[in-house]
Amino acid sequence: MTNYLVTGGCGFIGSNFIKFIMGFSDTTVCNIDKLTYAGNPLNLLEFENDERYSFYRVDICDKKKVETIFKSRKIDIVVHFAAESHVDRSILSGIEFVKTNVEGTQSLIDVSRDYSVQQFIHVSTDEVYGSIKEPGKFTEKSELHPNSPYAASKASSDLMVLAAIRTHDFPAKITRCSNNYGPFQYPEKLIPLMVSNILEGKSLPIYGTGANIRDWIYVDDHCEGIYSVITKGRAGEVYNIGGRSEIKNIDLVHKIADELGVVPTIDFVKDRLAHDERYAIDFSKISKECDWHPNIGLERGLKNTISWYENNTGWLDKVKSNEYITYYKAQYEKS
Ligand code: NAD
Ligand code: TDX
Numbered sequence: 001m002t003n004y005l006v007t008g009g010c011g012f013i014g015s016n017f018i019k020f021i022m023g024f025s026d027t028t029v030c031n032i033d034k035l036t037y038a039g040n041p042l043n044l045l046e047f048e049n050d051e052r053y054s055f056y057r058v059d060i061c062d063k064k065k066v067e068t069i070f071k072s073r074k075i076d077i078v079v080h081f082a083a084e085s086h087v088d089r090s091i092l093s094g095i096e097f098v099k100t101n102v103e104g105t106q107s108l109i110d111v112s113r114d115y116s117v118q119q120f121i122h123v124s125t126d127e128v129y130g131s132i133k134e135p136g137k138f139t140e141k142s143e144l145h146p147n148s149p150y151a152a153s154k155a156s157s158d159l160m161v162l163a164a165i166r167t168h169d170f171p172a173k174i175t176r177c178s179n180n181y182g183p184f185q186y187p188e189k190l191i192p193l194m195v196s197n198i199l200e201g202k203s204l205p206i207y208g209t210g211a212n213i214r215d216w217i218y219v220d221d222h223c224e225g226i227y228s229v230i231t232k233g234r235a236g237e238v239y240n241i242g243g244r245s246e247i248k249n250i251d252l253v254h255k256i257a258d259e260l261g262v263v264p265t266i267d268f269v270k271d272r273l274a275h276d277e278r279y280a281i282d283f284s285k286i287s288k289e290c291d292w293h294p295n296i297g298l299e300r301g302l303k304n305t306i307s308w309y310e311n312n313t314g315w316l317d318k319v320k321s322n323e324y325i326t327y328y329k330a331q332y333e334k335s
Pocket of ligand 2 (some may be wrong): 086087088125126173178188189191206208212213214273
C-alpha cells in the first residue's frame with residue numbers, strides 16, 4: 001500500500017488528483033482541507049464510504065491537529081495542494097495568502113520531517129517566474145520574479161521548501177504548472193467564469209485588451225504530470241509542467257462562446273494590477289526525466305470542460321453562494 005496525505009483535496013486540482021490516485025487499488029488517501037470558499041466536499045462524494053479514503057476538516061496552519069493525524073496513521077507521500085489560489089483575491093487582500101501559502105507550507109514541512117515522510121510534493125505554479133516576452137519560455141532555472149501577492153506567496157513557499165531540501169536533506173520535489181482548466185474549477189478563474197456567465201446570459205469581463213497570453217493545461221494532464229514526478233522524478237528537483245497551448249485571453253473567450261453557440265457580449269473592464277503579459281513553459285525536463293507530456297489539446301479539453309459545466313449546473317449553482325455573489329460584486333461591479 002502507498003499511503004498518501006493530500007492537502008487541499010476538496011479544491012479543483014486536489015479533487016481531480018484524488019480521483020486519479022484512488023484509481024490505483026494499492027493506494028490510501030487522507031485528505032486534509034480547511035474548506036474555505038474554494039473547498040467543496042461534494043467533489044469527492046463518491047469516496048464517502050470507501051475505506052481507503054478519509055477526510056479531515058483541518059487548517060494546515062494548525063500544527064497540533066495536523067500532528068494528531070500523522071500520529072494516527074502511516075503517511076508515505078505528502079502531496080501539498082492547499083493554498084489560497086486566486087490572483088484577484090490576493091490583490092483585494094494578501095494576508096490569507098501569507099498565512100496559508102507560506103506559514104501553512106512551513107508548518108507542513110516541519111510535521112512531515114518529524115514523521116519522516118518518504119516524499120513531499122510541493123505543487124507550485126509558473127506564476128513564480130513572472131511574465132516572459134515571446135519567444136522566451138520559463139525553464140526551471142529562470143529567475144523568480146513574482147508580481148502579484150499570490151505569486152509572491154507561492155514563490156516564498158517554494159523558497160521554504162528549497163531551504164528544507166538544502167538544510168535538512170528534506171525529500172521534497174517542486175512542480176510548477178501553467179494555467180489549469182477542467183471539471184470542478186471554482187468559477188472565479190477565467191474559463192469557468194466565462195462559461196458560467198454565458199450560461200446565465202451575463203456579459204464577459206475581459207481585463208485590459210484581452211491580449212495577455214496564458215498556457216492552458218487540462219487538469220488530468222497536470223495530475224499525470226505530478227504522478228510522473230512522484231514515480232520517476234529526482235528528490236530535491238524542480239519540474240515545470242506545461243500544456244503546450246498558448247492563447248490570448250480574447251481568442252480563448254471567443255472559442256468558449258463558439259463552443260456554446262452564442263455571440264458573446266464582451267465587457268473590456270479595468271485591467272488587473274501588475275497583470276502578467278505572458279506565461280510560457282519549457283517542460284523538456286519532465287519530458288526527458290519522467291517521460292511525461294500533455295495529451296489533451298485545448299480543443300478537446302475545452303469541449304470536455306464546457307460540457308461538464310453544462311451537465312452540472314446544480315454544482316455550479318451550489319458553489320455560487322452568498323460568498324461568491326459578494327466577491328463578484330466587489331471584483332466586477334465596483335464603481
Ligand atoms: P483551489 O482554490 O481550487 O483549492 C484550494 C483548496 O485548498 C481548497 O479546497 C481550500 O479549501 C483548501 N485550503 C485553502 N486554505 C487551506 C488551509 N489553510 N488549510 C487546509 N486547506 C486549505 O486551488 P487549485 O486551483 O485547485 O490549486 C491547487 C494548488 O495548485 C495550489 O497550490 C495552486 O497554487 C496550484 N496551482 C494552481 C494552478 C491553477 O491553474 N489553478 C496552476 C498551477 C498551480
Ligand atoms: O474575469 C477575468 N477576466 C480576465 O480577463 C478573469 C478572472 C481573468 N482574466 C484574465 C487574467 C489572466 O490574464 O484571464 C487570465 C487568466 O486569469 P485567471 O484564471 O485568474 O488565472 P491566472 O491569473 O493566470 O492564474 C492561474 O494560473 C496559475 C491560477 O489562478 C493560479 O492559481 C495558477 O497558479
